[in-house]
Amino acid sequence: MKPAPFRYVAARSLEQALQLKAAHGDEARFLAGGQSLVPTMNFRLTQPALLIDINPLTACAGVQQSGARSVRIGALTRYRTLERDAETARNLPLLREALPHIAHPQIRNRGTIGGNLAHADPASEMPAIVLALAGRLRAQSVRGERWIAAAEFFKGALTTALEPDEMLTEVELPAAPPRSGACFMEVARRRGDFAIIGVACTVELDGDGSCRQARIALCNAGDGPIFARAASASLAGRSIGAAETAAAAALVQGEIDPGGNVHASRDYQRHIAGVLTARALKTANERAQRGH
Numbered sequence: 228m229k230p231a232p233f234r235y236v237a238a239r240s241l242e243q244a245l246q247l248k249a250a251h252g253d254e255a256r257f258l259a260g261g262q263s264l265v266p267t268m269n270f271r272l273t274q275p276a277l278l279i280d281i282n283p284l285t286a287c288a289g290v291q292q293s294g295a296r297s298v299r300i301g302a303l304t305r306y307r308t309l310e311r312d313a314e315t316a317r318n319l320p321l322l323r324e325a326l327p328h329i330a331h332p333q334i335r336n337r338g339t340i341g342g343n344l345a346h347a348d349p350a351s352e353m354p355a356i357v358l359a360l361a362g363r364l365r366a367q368s369v370r371g372e373r374w375i376a377a378a379e380f381f382k383g384a385l386t387t388a389l390e391p392d393e394m395l396t397e398v399e400l401p402a403a404p405p406r407s408g409a410c411f412m413e414v415a416r417r418r419g420d421f422a423i424i425g426v427a428c429t430v431e432l433d434g435d436g437s438c439r440q441a442r443i444a445l446c447n448a449g450d451g452p453i454f455a456r457a458a459s460a461s462l463a464g465r466s467i468g469a470a471e472t473a474a475a476a477a478l479v480q481g482e483i484d485p486g487g488n489v490h491a492s493r494d495y496q497r498h499i500a501g502v503l504t505a506r507a508l509k510t511a512n513e514r515a516q517r518g519h
């Protein structure tokens with residue numbers, strides 16, 4: 228299939244991109260890596276009248292330390308850049324571990340973190356990672372800018388809190404604190420496929436080795452990324468062992484609402500969510516105990 232006719236503008240500046248979006252609203256789409264947008268246009272599921280190519284906006288790409296304890300990633304940063312970035316590996320081990328699970332290297336060469344988050348596919352890894360890390364997202368428009376907490380950003384399948392005139396320009400994530408560990412695991416039919424279920428978790432320890440705070444988020448477990456609130460809260464103040472991970476896994480199974488699909492029934496997804504939660508929590512806790 229070929230896309231419906233559209234106009235194309237390569238943005239010369241962020242201001243121009245925002246002005247065009249303000250003028251055309253939902254009739255216009257930003258073109259980032261094109262790895263989700265172009266296929267949907269070719270199937271004519273999306274028929275934008277105008278494509279605003281933001282690839283020339285190189286200032287919107289890159290990773291930088293923000294203060295002592297957080298990292299800012301420009302929306303146009305490609306997965307491949309993140310995979311090869313030493314700061315990302317050191318400060319964002321959860322995100323780093325999830326990256327190789329996203330599609331194939333060719334797609335990771337083009338796909339951007341901003342395009343992925345704005346697309347908000349419930350099966351995508353990055354929304355669950357940003358939710359597990361309690362990150363925040365910067366939206367800019369001709370009206371100004373605002374920061375949106377990850378918990379407020381994802382509104383459902385392929386739906387975000389972005390207004391029709393807004394562009395996602397940056398993501399801010401807290402760097403992994405001392406005495407913390409993280410783990411991402413997923414099951415997919417084949418390497419590079421979207422996850423049947425994916426689990427992201429972080430564990431932060433107190434001085435005595437008990438859990439100060441744990442956060443668990445899942446992909447492809449509902450209408451959008453799911454933060455497992457009860458399961459996460461169940462671990463605070465406890466020393467994480469087999470009983471605690473099993474209890475948290477059972478809570479996760481009750482907190483998710485997977486849709487089932489041709490690859491996996493809802494029951495199978497729920498089963499896998501429990502298995503992966505227990506394994507990922509155990510691994511994250513071991514990493515925290517070891518100090519990385």
Ligand SMILES: Cc1cc2nc3c(=O)[nH]c(=O)nc-3n(C[C@H](O)[C@H](O)[C@H](O)COP(=O)(O)OP(=O)(O)OC[C@H]3O[C@@H](n4cnc5c(N)ncnc54)[C@H](O)[C@@H]3O)c2cc1C
Pocket residue numbers: 256257258259260261262263264265266302303328329330331334337338339340341342343345346348350351352353389393394395396419420421422
């Ligand atoms: C074969 C295949 C396998 C894949 N497997 C996976 C997978 O396993 N996991 C996964 O997570 N993804 C997967 N993807 C999707 C891939 O990760 C996409 O790259 C990503 O979802 C979109 O990023 P992009 O930069 O290509 O965005 P684009 O396709 O350019 O844009 C996607 C949408 O976001 C909007 N947009 C883009 N940037 C912005 C911005 N800065 N602000 C506001 N709106 C914006 C666009 O207008 C469009 O509506 C796969 C894709 C393919 C083709």
